Amino acid sequence: MKYWLFKSEPESYSIDDLKRDKKTFWDGIRNYQARNFIRDNIKKGDLVLFYHSNADPNAVVGVCEIIKEAYPDNTAFDPESKYYDPKSKNEEPTWFMVDVKFKFKFKKPVTLQEIKNNSKLKNIRLVHRGNRLSLFPIDKNEYEIIIAMSEK
Numbered sequence: 001m002k003y004w005l006f007k008s009e010p011e012s013y014s015i016d017d018l019k020r021d022k023k024t025f026w027d028g029i030r031n032y033q034a035r036n037f038i039r040d041n042i043k044k045g046d047l048v049l050f051y052h053s054n055a056d057p058n059a060v061v062g063v064c065e066i067i068k069e070a071y072p073d074n075t076a077f078d079p080e081s082k083y084y085d086p087k088s089k090n091e092e093p094t095w096f097m098v099d100v101k102f103k104f105k106f107k108k109p110v111t112l113q114e115i116k117n118n119s120k121l122k123n124i125r126l127v128h129r130g131n132r133l134s135l136f137p138i139d140k141n142e143y144e145i146i147i148a149m150s151e152k
Helices: 015-021 032-041 112-117 140-150
Strands: 003-008 023-026 047-052 059-072 096-111 135-138
Touching (some): 003 059, 015 047, 015 096, 032 096, 047 140, 059 140, 112 140
Parallel strands (some): 003 047
Antiparallel strands (some): 003 135, 059 096
């Protein structure tokens, strides 16, 4: 099992939306490195920290689980979608998505500032300058520390 952090702006799709829906597809990834993580590394059963970005405050707010591995992101083929990519073809898709299901929402969100202040999390990609990826791997220890922080 691997661990991930997925970012979403709460106005677009929040942990409460996922709690309501129980499961959803994670679409719209348009960065090649993030696409490669989806296509090549994310597997069914992996756990994901759900992070609210561009929020007040930015914070990890819950956990979801991968329930379906990579498949073509159909929004890339839809001219009406904001994620449309005319270069992506059905027979040779450029972009992929995965399905996730809700596991739980934190009683206490773990803010970006709290993560930055925790010396045990100094290597997590989230706090690295220039890290703009909307999803990335984290290690088991980082996952467990953030879970523990949410319970304090």
